Amino acid sequence: YQPDQTDGVPLGVSLVTADGQTEEAPSSELWSFRWALLSMLPGTVNGYLAGYIPTITKYQGVSLDEAALLVTIMGCVDMVSRIGFGFVADAHILTPSKLLAIACIFLGVICHLFGFATSFVTLVPVIVVIGLFIGARGPMGSLICIEVVGARNMPAAFSIMSTLNTLVGPTAxxxxxxxxxxxxxxxxxxxxxxxxxxxxxxxxxxxPLFVRLDAKHGRQK
Known part of the structure; x- marks a missing residue:
């Protein structure tokens, strides 16, 4: 994913000073980056869902062998869907934040409907949907950092995001x-x-509202 001028995303993080000069602004000073960090925290439930699918499906009435098969199905679908997300992101059809938001909406819906799946047959479509979208969070995280702070500042921003998610996720x-x-x-x-x-x-x-807020306060794209 390489942002361009048509994306509406920052290509760098610069602060315009009073004398018209520009200077580097830390990522932490950007409201868009702060909001991105906050936005990703509720999504740390993704790790729990991915790791506990065998246990969760067994509680829904399937055998251990069927639970293992469901995990295999999810993994195969996930592998293909990650490639698909990469193509969509690279084509600039949607920004990474919108792509991940769409994935989260689908996952949220299927989680709320999960209680109705009480057999292997009904769990298969549920697992397929989960497999389609559960892998989006990992690769989209770094791209969202590029979206808000630019490619040059992405490594530092992504390290902060990863550390915070790692600390918060296991608490659930x-x-x-x-x-x-x-x-x-x-x-x-x-x-x-x-x-x-x-x-x-x-x-x-x-x-995007916070990205525009940063631009309004003198942080250039």
Missing amino acids: NPIFGKLAEVTGSFVIVMHVIGAGYFTCAGCLLLL
Whole structure:
């Protein structure tokens, strides 16, 4: 993904001074980058969903062998979909933040409908949809950093984003585990995960507003 002038994304992060000169502005000073960091946090539920699919599907009534087959299906679909997301991002059809927002919306919907899938046959289409979109978060993270801070500042910005997500993501595991233990199923957990996806999508769709806010306050593209 290489942003161009038609994308409406920053090609660099510069601050216009009072004398008309430009100087480098740290990524952390950009409201768009701060919002991008905040937007990605609810989506850390993605890691839990990807890692616990075998356990979650077994609670829905399938055998261990069927759960393993569902994971295989998800992995195969995920592999193909990642290539597809790459082509779409490279074609500049949508910005990375909008692509990830769309993926989160689909994942949120399927998580809220998950309770209706109580057999292997009904779980297959659910797993296919999850496989189509669950892999979008990883590659889109770095592209969203390019979208808000530019390619030159992406490594530093992405390291901050990755560190924050790594610290926040695992905190959900014991909470979701306890919730599943108390309720006796993962249905409520899936509703919470779905809410996380919807929150992430909503925040990402607002990201262009913060990009324009930075531009309004003198940060050039």
